[in-house]
Structure formats: structure tokens, C-alpha cells
Amino acid sequence: MEAQDGTQQQHIALAHKLFLLTHPDVDDIEKVRLRDEVLDAVKTRDMASLYESLAVASVLEMDTAVLDRMRKRIEDELKTLDDKIADAEENLGESEVREAHLAKSLFFIRIGDKEKALEQLKTTEEKTVAAGQKMDLVFYTLQLGFFYMDFDLISKSIDKAKNLFEGGGDWERKNRLKVYEGLYCMSTRNFKKAASLFLDSISTFTTDEIFSYDTFIFYTVLTSIISLDRVSLKQKVVDAPEILSVIGKIPHLSEFLNSLYGCHFKSFFSAFSGLTEQIKLDRYLQPHFRFYVREVSTVVYSQFLESYKSVTTEAMAAAFGVSIGFIDQELSRFIATGKLHCKIDKVAGILETNRPDAKNALYQATIKQGDFLLNRIQKLSRVIDL
Template sequence: MENQGETQQPHLVLSHKLFLLTHPDVQDIEKVRLKEEVLTTIKSDDMVPLYETLVAESLLEKDQSLLDSMRAKNEDELKKLDEKIADAEENLGESEVREAHLAKSLFYIRIGDKEKALEQLKVTEGKTVAVGQRMDLVFYTLQLAFFYMDFDLISKSIDKAKNLFEEGGDWERKNRLKVYEGLYCMSSRNFKKAADLFLDSISTFTTYELFPYDTFIFYTVLTSIISLDRVSLKQKVVDAPEILTVIGKIPYLSEFLNSLYDCQYKSFFSAFGK
């Protein structure tokens, strides 16, 4: 997928911090640190729409000079993007036109303008022919939808991706979609399907933009414990080489899994609490 490496998408990191910032069990001193980190990210990406939302929700204090500065930067960058689109449409080919429109889509995603990002992604899709590139646009939409926890948009985007795969598509993107769908199923409490999708993706995981591999294994173990029978849990999780190489790095997870399987319930509930 374009512009993706083995690092979590920054806005999904930000989304988790925003969740913690509103969670009643997070200590106030921790929330002070989280606010500073959230504001730093907002400043670095000039996220005017998100900043205004958080100010309206009283999660951040309004700084008019900061707001004016970020707006000016956005307007300047948007002007440059529109100039590149105009130049590409007048002087360059279809590929360059698509890339210029994609850059504008990613700009709106970066600053946290959901509605304009979705509109621009549709425009970009209209300039896109290759199935793989159209799939990448769906992944961008899914990342945006997960940031806002828009379950309707997530569901529709997953269905759209599956329809695209009927036209073609490579295995790497198909395997990536399994993890996205698994995360959606876990979020909507369909733990059995989430576990099946995660387990299918263990040996092919490349979806680092969603979360690190350790987090993926954590989710896989948790959903499997809830949904698998004892024999399947042993075969697919307890003895799985991919899980065994990582589980020791995740605090209490090995004890949590193995004490349940071994019927050591005192140890299980101790690990559960931790």
C-alpha cells in the first residue's frame, strides 16, 4: 500500500490517546501528559478540524493564535495542492492527475477533516483504474473510519473491498483486509469471526499501519480464548509457533492463556486482573 511502512498510522495512535483522555479510569496526571501529546500531534499536522472539536468538548483550551496559524498553513498548502492538480490536468498524464488528487485526499486525512477527505477520496477513485490502487483508497477510508469509530462506514468499506476483489486483487491486500475486518468484528463483539480472521492472518501479517505485531497477537489470543473450543485453542494458539515467539513480550498474556488451558484458575484470575 502506498506510503506504508512497518509503523502504526499516526492518527490511529492519536485515536487511542483520545480514547484514554476521555476514559474515567485514567488518572488525572496521566491525562495531563496525554493532552500535551495530543496537542503536539495536532500542531505538527495542523489539524484544525480536530482541534476545534476538542476545544468544543472542553478537552483542550482554545488558543486563537495557534488556530489562526494552523488555518493559514492549511490554506497555503491547499492552494499548492490545487495548483498541482490544475497543472497535472493541463500538462500531464492520467497517472499524475490521480497522484495529485490522492495528495489532496491525504492532506484532508492528515488534518482530520473527515467529510472533505471522503469527498476527495471519491474524486480520486474516479481517476483510478487499477484494482490495487482502488483497494488502497478503501484502506485509507477504513483508517479514517476507525479513527472516528464510524462502524457504518467501516462495514460499507469492507463490503466494497470484497466486491473489488471479485475484479481481481493480490493476496497481500486480501490478507490485509482480513485484519481490518477482524478488528471491526472485535469492535462489534463478534469475537468468533474476529478470532478466525486473526488466526488466518498470523503468518501473513503486514498490517502495521493498524497496530504493531505484538498488539495483533494480543488481540488474537484474547478473541481465541473467548471463542475457541479447548482442542482448537491448544492447536491454533497455545502451541502456535508465531504466538510462542511473541507472547512472552506481552505482560501477563502467557500466564493468562496457559493457566486457563491448564485449569489453574487461581493463576488465571491473577493474570486476568493484571
């Protein structure tokens, strides 16, 4: 595996290219370039099993001579690595033995052999004493998990890392783990937790091996907009110097954030339409595209309606720069699912808000929880009496 020198790991970059190569919205000319880059990366890294699977899926063309050469190089490299392990075990110390096993682990990661890589990482861990080195092995496993989008492996690895940190650990690795966990949460549609983890890491970001700082800010803004209230958004995102230093480099993102906070709804939807292409072409966000659009729409519609007890449909349509029919259809959908608290008077062309009373809602929740607690106590008392 490549050294962590401030650049994205090659196998993570390859995973993104593979995603784009099979994406329906990427044009054919771009796919020709991507196919050449993927083939070059696969051949350079001797990823024989991946090459076979891509050939079966008709993503790449099968060349048996190329495959045979890759297999031969893999066989030769494995023999060299095994010889180094044997020599270290016979003639050198525990540290050299660990390093030899680690080299074999990284070789399996490089060629894309997931099962053997996990097995060898486990063997390497058994020969590792330092908590920091064990933590680094977890990061290698996490990168492998994100390459294959294996969320079960990622979840277990995050839990394992947290257990390791209970016995101590340096802040640099703890902060790196927050970014990995944030990416996992975002990829599994837990945007609120992802935003919290990303914001905690904004001034300590060092995980360039999985994505750049610009991409990190992109994810932070997107997740924060649908997760934070207006006051928190202003304090943690809109005015954050780390975000202000980067946000202008990302097309449409600054307008997207500031127009939402400034209630410039026409500009907001214009910027959002410009961002949708970036979201669709992101391998972590693309599966949640429709969900994200609904959540963003809920935020912006709620923000507009909070200012009114009643407003005409025509005025709202004009504010958003869309047709009355579009607003009517959109709001009907969100009202039906309980996302918006208002009702539509179709005859008068008026929207009437019916925001729930927060104090009354809290009272009702307390009563409900109290009844539940009393029922549990009564059941427990019957058991004790017996």
C-alpha cells in the first residue's frame, strides 16, 4: 500500500473510477478514458481477480496473456514475501517478523484479494503489541471495506477501533477514526451523526488517503444543511473559517449554503440543481440521492413556511421561481408524509400552517412514557409477588 503522504490511496481512487465507469450518466467519451485508466491501474497493481471479474461483466476485455503475466508476478512476489517471513522468523527479531507479515498483508490489499488480505492482517495483528500499530491495521481494514463498500466489515472495524482506544491512543488516530466513521454514517444514511463527526474533525483533518480536504468540506456542508438547526448552521458552518477557506473552490456549494441561510430561495434551487450532478456522481452519496433531495426540500420549505401563518400558493411559487402546480404537488407529497405541518386551501389558493405546539407535544410524550413506565412497574410487581 502507498505511503500516506497527503494523497488519496490508489485503490480508493480506483474504486471511484470503477463506479463512474458503470454509471449511466457518464458519457461514452469519458468512459473510454476511464476504461484505459482502470485497465492501467489493474495491470500495474496485478489485480488479477478484479481483472477477471471486470472481464466477465464486460467492463474490460479479457486478454489471457495479460492475466497469465499478472498471475506469474503474483506467484513470484508471494514466494519472495514468504521467504522474507521465514528468514525473519529464523534469524531476526519480533519487530522484523511483524514487518514481514505486514508487507504480505499490504501486498494482498494491493492486488485486491480481500479474503487473503483480511486473513493476513489478522496474522499481523497477532504479532503486533503496540496499540498504535494495531490501530493502523484497523485503518487498512477500513480502507479495504470502503473499496468493496462492505458495510458489515466497516462497522465491525469501527467498533474494534473504539475498543482499542479505550485502552489509550493518540489524538491523531482518534481524529482520523472520526472521519472514517463519518463517511460510514453518511454512506448508510445517518446524515445527522455524519455531520457531527465531520464538524468535530474539521480543524484536525488528516485523512487524505480516502478523500481530499475539499471533498471533506463538500460532505460536511451537505450533511450539515439537513442536520443542523438555523443557529447551529450559522455558528458551525456558515461562519466557520475552515469552511470559508475552501468552499469557494467547489462549484455551487457556497451559493447553496448561503442562499439557504439568507432565505434566497430562487438562488438556492439554482445552486442545488448545479450540485445534483456532483451528488449523483459520488459513490457514497449516489444511493441516497432521492432521499437527500427530499430532506433538503423539507428543510427549505419548512424555513419558508415558518415565517407565515398563511401564505398564497402563488407567492410561494414566485419566491422559489417555480410554477404553482409544482409547489402544489410538492407540498401535497410532504404534507401527506408528515414532513410539513400545513394544509392547502385549493379553492382560495392559500397555505395555512399548523405548526405543532412544542410544549403540548412534550406533555403528550411525557404522558405516553409515564403510562409505559407504570405498565412495566405493574408487570414487575406481579413477578416479585409471585
